[in-house]
Amino acid sequence: MELPKAYEPQKTEDKIYQLWEKSDFFSPEANQSRADNPNKNKTYTIVIPPPNVTGSLHMGHALNAVIQDILIRKKRMEGFRTLWVPGTDHAGIATQNVVEKNLKKEGKTRFDLGREKFLELVWQWKEEYGNIILNQFKKIGASCDWSRARFTMDKDYAKAVETAFLHYHEKGWIYQGKRVVNWCPRCATSLSDLELEHQEEKSHLWYIQYPLALRQAQGDDNFIIVATTRPETMLGDTAIAVDPHDKRYKKLIGQKVIVPLVNREIEIIADELVDEEFGTGAVKVTPAHDLTDYEIGQKHNLAIIQVIDEKGKITKEAPLPYQDMKVKEAREKIVEDLKAQGLLEKIEDYTHQVPKCYRCAAGIELLPSLQWFLKMSELAKLAIKAVGEGKVKFIPKNFEKIYLDWLYNIKDWCISRQIWWGHKIPIKGTDDVLDTWFSSALWPLAVLGWPQKTDDLKTFYPTQTLVTARDIINLWVARMVFSGLEFSGKEPFQDVIITPTVLTKEGKRMSKSLGTGIDPLNLIEKYGADATRFGIAFQLMGGQDMKFTEDNIVMGRKFCNKLWNASRFVLMKISETDKTPDVNEKTSGVKGFGEGFRKSLIMEKLDRTIKSVNKDLDNYQFGQAAHTLYDFFWHDFCDQFLERTKDKKDGQTKAILLHTLLTSLKLLHPFVPFITEEIYQQLPIENKKKCLMIEKWPE
């Protein structure tokens, strides 16, 4: 068979992917063809981190998919019953926002449509776009079992969510209460702490005089000054607090002051939570709109006056002139009014971190709201223990700290959201839906059929390896660990590989809105999926970040071409005689070519390469393995050995050529599956399998 001179990925990849899909070897039922397979009763399962139905493939997904595919393909060749479960996440707020945005183009809001109609639209969106990203995973060569694809709002999945909720409820861990929560005025919903993003903002510290209700003795100040970053919340002040040890204010404790503009009389109280070093050492207390203030309020039995509502506007609890103003307007007017009354002592520049919604970047308000909470103390203990005892391991290990720090300081989880797209809270009279992460937390269990006692659950749970990004270690990974333990008694996975964050070459975050992203599909189109995969893998050297450069993909393409042409050479060389060398799975299986076969330099190097690649992959050192394979194949095999065979025609040389090529193809297959499969299909070997994908992995 004549191979073209240059490898043409565009002509090969779809064809090869179809070959694989037709073979059914992506499913664990079909890939156990070898009788001599010592691993045939062992399973190896990965569940994909389900991408949001809003998105399309970005470099983070590509990186994530490449790693998982390398792992699963190697295990499959080792004879494990491998299962890689794909799927998508309904991504509550994110998806709802996308659909709302579309609606806005027609000048409508979701409230114009009503809940039912709006949800129909979201489902339509899901049907239309939900699988796009999964199809893009196919482009990159992902060997998922597509027949087992799941969506977090499938009917069965909803059953799992309901079961989990009711289980917690029965245990008394779920409660409803009015608490000060993070509120996104744009999305009109509560958010958990993990759903906030902090952004630095240049603002001011306003120093405001609060006049004392009773005039003090001559010579004393007749007011107390507080410093605040949020003057507008003074409308809801119900106390002034100072550090109990602060000598400056000792004699004022217990005195009353008048809240300017509001004319409410409030008390000066003492509380340990106040830091005498900051500002003036006196702080206004607004229990309705600040967590620390809320805490102080609880201790001192302060009234909670809500002056900001769910739309980010000033409520009727505030004086008339400010009512219905947006927070920002109210702030400006209040500062002006204070100035006019001579109560504004000074304004300082002040830079601080302000919370924003992680889905829409709107400024977060803290306000009292009736929400559902999940008690976390016992669940956190489970998750801590799993990592503490080494049942769940993070790679790299230092990410365990992020996980543990969060769990040690855990607060109860606000699980209700006031949006429409999601799992409804299974309690009558509640229209709220669950935090999208409540359902994601059940992913490894639910995709395998839990709470039903399915065969899949029995066979493939717990899974082995989770490959994910570090920004969802707590949001997702920690919650999967305690969910898995609570509902099955088993950790949902053993190893958690935290992938590097893909940055631009300049070291900036890749972002769609900034236009700094690189579309992996463009790379695939331009260089081929294998080149893209190899380029990515080559760069996976264990750093926390990865400044992405296309140069590596260029390298990947060159390497694939080298692989292609070396294979052409070997095939030409072999066809110089009629006799096809008898190459078996093991080096020793090559008959009739004498001792020289095993003792040749190239065979020794091949052997070292096999050992090295196995060791690296066992330790998840993907980049190192790729480098080793590159060096061996290009420099040892092509530059050295292959050059020296050009004037040789003996059988032994041919056997070594074919054997080394075949072994290299096997080792390279997890990295560059398409081209290796395409070449394998052309090899004149005995006992040829239907696909390289299920050939025996070299050990």
Add this chain to the structure above:
RNA sequence: GGGCGGUUAGCUCAGCGGUAGAGCACUGCAUUCACAUUGCAGGGGUCAUAGGUUCAAAUCCUAUACCGCCCACCA
């Protein structure tokens, strides 16, 4: 404010106690014999800075400076 990671050739990164390496880029030569997406040869680095440990430090320790990320109720 706390924590984590980074700072090595023009660029992206390995090396982590014993005479500086790879890919890409660059220079010269070769060439239609698997591959020009090639081969051979080569140029290029006081390994962020300052101290310290050691016979020996890019590599260990301590500071400092930038860069990135995570966490945090200093109003």
